[in-house]
Amino acid sequence: MPKDRNEQILDFAEREIRKNGFDGVSFRDIADAIGVKSASVHYHFPTKAHLGAEVTRRYANRFIEALGSASDPSETSSDRMRRLADGYIEAYKQDTSTCLCAVLGSVVNHLPDETSKEVRAYYVQLQDWVRASLAQSDTTLTPNVVIGAFQGAMVLALSTNDVAPLIEANNHIVSLA
Amino acid sequence: MPKDRNEQILDFAEREIRKNGFDGVSFRDIADAIGVKSASVHYHFPTKAHLGAEVTRRYANRFIEALGSASDPSETSSDRMRRLADGYIEAYKQDTSTCLCAVLGSVVNHLPDETSKEVRAYYVQLQDWVRASLAQSDTTLTPNVVIGAFQGAMVLALSTNDVAPLIEANNHIVSLA
């Protein structure tokens, strides 16, 4: 029973975008990878803007959901920051590729509108989660500082081919949360 | 007296790469912008790998040079961090585009080898500068944390169309340096 075509397409597109950027994946790449013709990919996602938007929306939902509760009273804000860091570290280890929105975010004004809208929506959701996560703490950390630290560490880890920046970001943020 | 062609090409290529990514600029774009034909751009930079490498090398040199001394005894490490932050903030304000190496770094394994080599070299230089800058301080900050914080803040600022993340990163890092 092959996985749903839509998901197959989204899976491959996401992986490729994370590795090569939005312009680094084509309808033909995707088609070849899953064994269909490019016209069939267009059938499922009429334009690249649609495809980018859906890849991003799905990624964002999955990411935020995986973070879990931001207000569980049995947890400290450090616990939550550690979980956030783990999300990034796992993503890095998995296929040495960055957070989707770090790749897309750096060229956000170059993306089709439908796609960039979803990137911005992701950041809003993430800001909300971090804000709520830090609400009970009297830390000087702000949501932007936290998110920036991890995203930057991720790109740095990728560029230098070394997890260290992510580990250091984790230690830094967790100790201050 | 028109500016040296080489520089004209590098100027435009750099601006476009920073806005649109490496795949987001073409030889024809560049040629049109400076009023020549694409073959002439190839005359100056035979391949895109060469072009990317030179854009990056020039950017790196300029950036590191602009940071100034990392060991002037009349300065504190906070002073130096503030200067680093200013570099990023100015780059952002100038044409709302990111640090070149944040854009290239996120897809570093997709770039031609000559180009990615320069990206990695940039990060090594920057790590050295920050390490030296913090040497006299007993801060818990590491070079990776500092660089990651600013790069991440930059992408976040761009994505959310708001300087705030950069300002917050500045405050955060300077206060801990």
Added chain:
DNA sequence: ATTTGCCTACCTAATGATAGATAGATTCCT
């Protein structure tokens, strides 16, 4: 005389996207 810088003209490959056809289900009407 040679080099420098640019041109015209072209090539091959790839891109996003569309048109039209087809086989197989499914749904709907009588």
Added chain:
DNA sequence: AGGAATCTATCTATCATTAGGTAGGCAAAT
């Protein structure tokens, strides 16, 4: 129940455009 209409998912074939890159020529500067 049986036939008609429709839907789904794919195909082949093709389009216009753009991509990086090259060959050969021409004029001015050295």
